[in-house]
Amino acid sequence: MSRRRRARTGWLFASPALLAITAVTVFPVLFSVLLSFADVRLEYGGFRILSLTGDHYAAVLSSPEWRQALAFTFGFTAVTVLLELVLGTAAALVLERLGAARGWVLAVLLLPWALINVVAAQLWGYLYNGTYGGLTWLFTQILGHQPDILGQPASAMGAMVVVDVWKTTPFVAIVVLAGLMLIPGDVYEAAEIDGAGTWTTFWKVTLPQLRPIMAIAVLFRILQAFGIFDLPFVLTQGGPGTATESLAILGYKTLFQNLAIGRGAAVATTTAVIVITCCLLFLRVFKAQADEGGRA
Amino acid sequence: MSRRAPASGIRRYVNAVNLGGLAIVVLSALPLYWMIASSFKGPGEISADPPSLVPKAATLGNYAEAFVRNGIGRYLLNSVLVASVSTAAVLGLSFFAGYALARTPLRGRGAIMTALLMLSVFPPIALVVPLFLLERQLGLLNSYAGLIVPYVALNLPFAIWIMRNYLVGVPRELEEAATVDGAGPLRTVLTVIAPLARPGLFTAGIFTFTATWSEFLLALTFNSEDGHRTVPVGIALFTSQYTVPYGTLFAGAMAATVPIGVLVMIFRRSIVSGMTSGAVKG
Numbered sequence: 307m308s309r310r311r312r313a314r315t316g317w318l319f320a321s322p323a324l325l326a327i328t329a330v331t332v333f334p335v336l337f338s339v340l341l342s343f344a345d346v347r348l349e350y351g352g353f354r355i356l357s358l359t360g361d362h363y364a365a366v367l368s369s370p371e372w373r374q375a376l377a378f379t380f381g382f383t384a385v386t387v388l389l390e391l392v393l394g395t396a397a398a399l400v401l402e403r404l405g406a407a408r409g410w411v412l413a414v415l416l417l418p419w420a421l422i423n424v425v426a427a428q429l430w431g432y433l434y435n436g437t438y439g440g441l442t443w444l445f446t447q448i449l450g451h452q453p454d455i456l457g458q459p460a461s462a463m464g465a466m467v468v469v470d471v472w473k474t475t476p477f478v479a480i481v482v483l484a485g486l487m488l489i490p491g492d493v494y495e496a497a498e499i500d501g502a503g504t505w506t507t508f509w510k511v512t513l514p515q516l517r518p519i520m521a522i523a524v525l526f527r528i529l530q531a532f533g534i535f536d537l538p539f540v541l542t543q544g545g546p547g548t549a550t551e552s553l554a555i556l557g558y559k560t561l562f563q564n565l566a567i568g569r570g571a572a573v574a575t576t577t578a579v580i581v582i583t584c585c586l587l588f589l590r591v592f593k594a595q596a597d598e599g600g601r602a
Numbered sequence: 603m604s605r606r607a608p609a610s611g612i613r614r615y616v617n618a619v620n621l622g623g624l625a626i627v628v629l630s631a632l633p634l635y636w637m638i639a640s641s642f643k644g645p646g647e648i649s650a651d652p653p654s655l656v657p658k659a660a661t662l663g664n665y666a667e668a669f670v671r672n673g674i675g676r677y678l679l680n681s682v683l684v685a686s687v688s689t690a691a692v693l694g695l696s697f698f699a700g701y702a703l704a705r706t707p708l709r710g711r712g713a714i715m716t717a718l719l720m721l722s723v724f725p726p727i728a729l730v731v732p733l734f735l736l737e738r739q740l741g742l743l744n745s746y747a748g749l750i751v752p753y754v755a756l757n758l759p760f761a762i763w764i765m766r767n768y769l770v771g772v773p774r775e776l777e778e779a780a781t782v783d784g785a786g787p788l789r790t791v792l793t794v795i796a797p798l799a800r801p802g803l804f805t806a807g808i809f810t811f812t813a814t815w816s817e818f819l820l821a822l823t824f825n826s827e828d829g830h831r832t833v834p835v836g837i838a839l840f841t842s843q844y845t846v847p848y849g850t851l852f853a854g855a856m857a858a859t860v861p862i863g864v865l866v867m868i869f870r871r872s873i874v875s876g877m878t879s880g881a882v883k884g
Contacts, residue, residue, distance in 0.1 A: 312706045317702070319791070326758060327759060330729075330756070331724060334729050334733050352739045396622070397626055400623055414626070420863060421859060422815065428852075432640065432852075443651065535727065539838070553727070554726075557731075574729075577727060
């Protein structure tokens with residue numbers, strides 16, 4: 307088959323998927339940017355754009371709610387991703403070395419990851435429950451007084467970090483495990499001949515080899531954590547006060563509780579811009595690793 | 603970390619690994635055990651202080667309640683339908699697109715792959731506003747199509763990524779042989795490539811299925827009417843104004859978790875090997 311014909315076949319095969327993606331993601335994003343400058347009125351069964359003069363960005367960017375949500379989202383992302391990277395790598399190193407039990411340990415580890423987010427949030431909400439939660443009871447025994455885990459800003463944030471780490475460390479672990487399995491055995495043999503100890507081998511041999519795959523895992527996790535919605539929505543409803551209100555929760559409240567369409571679109575657009583900027587910066591910083599990982 | 607640890611260190615080393623494995627199992631499973639146990643506790647025991655580790659009077663009442671009074675069966679049916687149709691469509695579309703990106707001389711392939719990686723992590727909140735308005739305009743709110751169409755599009759990038767990386771590794775000779783035998787591109791792909799791509803399809807399938815089965819934000823905003831609610835929305839809205847009926851809630855949660863748990867147990871190896879091709883060779 308000629309090269310040109312093969313290219314035409316390629317486009318024919320790829321276009322249904324690419325068209326679907328464009329129609330449902332690229333086009334709506336552009337539409338959302340338009341809406342963020344508009345005054346929109348919901349009408350029976352539809353909507354009408356009244357004018358394109360309303361600039362909601364100034365209002366959003368200067369509002370204390372947005373700044374608080376941004377700070378929470380950044381803090382939550384930084385803390386969870388760091389913890390998940392460390393714990394996930396530790397779990398992957400354990401899994402790689404486990405013998406016959408590996409398959410089962412892996413399956414158990416994957417269960418929290420496969421759990422519906424909302425179910426995980428309800429389950430931990432029960433464990434944290436102020437009057438009869440299992441964890442509240444445990445802390446009461448240790449502390450000597452009954453803590454109000456979800457009722458205090460600091461502990462509510464900590465509680466949410468714990469649930470996210472429990473739920474998504476498995477994802478990091480399987481990605482790192484997949485990376486570990488690709489490291490060729492001879493680099494270890496070389497390290498052994500050089501007389502490198504366990505820690506030296508880990509820092510000088512294993513970790514550098516894992517960097518490309520870790521970079522991709524961290525990128526996925528940063529962007530997912532940045533868009534967190536289900537967990538605060540069910541576990542704390544953003545509270546107490548607005549202590550655990552993420553940007554996604556703020557966007558949802560602006561849109562569906564206040565019915566401020568243009569302003570909600572502005573919140574969503576700023577969130578997307580921050581996410582994409584982070585993504586590009588990250589890819590730039592880790593370009594060497596990403597390129598290395600990008601080789602097919 | 604050498605694989606052949608010196609003999610004197612072997613015992614300590616093996617113990618640390620086994621302890622780590624035990625810690626993983628306990629930390630992962632304990633909250634899940636709590637959910638399983640609680641789903642069998644009666645109304646008095648679920649809010650008992652101190653909490654009981656094992657149900658004292660195990661009952662199936664919560665399950666009856668979840669299915670009969672709270673209609674979890676309907677939500678499950680909706681979820682099965684939405685997740686299966688979405689997964690089937692994603693697999694079909696991503697298989698052809700992945701093949702095109704892996705094997706045909708497309709111009710701008712690198713740019714397409716980068717754009718796909720970006721899109722696969724795009725924050726859903728940025729899509730909710732425009733999609734909600736569009737679906738409202740088109741009358742798609744509270745319909746199966748209203749969730750299936752965005753689910754397919756949102757899960758395609760990652761699935762294409764996995765399929766493409768899997769198909770890059772499939773030897774070229776086989777399809778060349780089929781072409782020499784006079785098979786057209788479509789027939790070659792369906793009869794030669796598709797069977798070889800099965801492991802890649804499993805991985806893409808399980809990722810798509812778990813993602814669509816769990817999706818909450820779009821399901822909450824687009825299909826909030828009872829008849830079209832999916833399981834995550836049903837479970838999130840279980841809470842009444844003042845009390846949460848945890849026993850019934852966990853019975854419903856169990857019904858939603860067991861199918862996905864079984865899938866993960868069966869395909870656990872594919873999940874890791876799919877990651878190998880999906881993330882590393884990416």
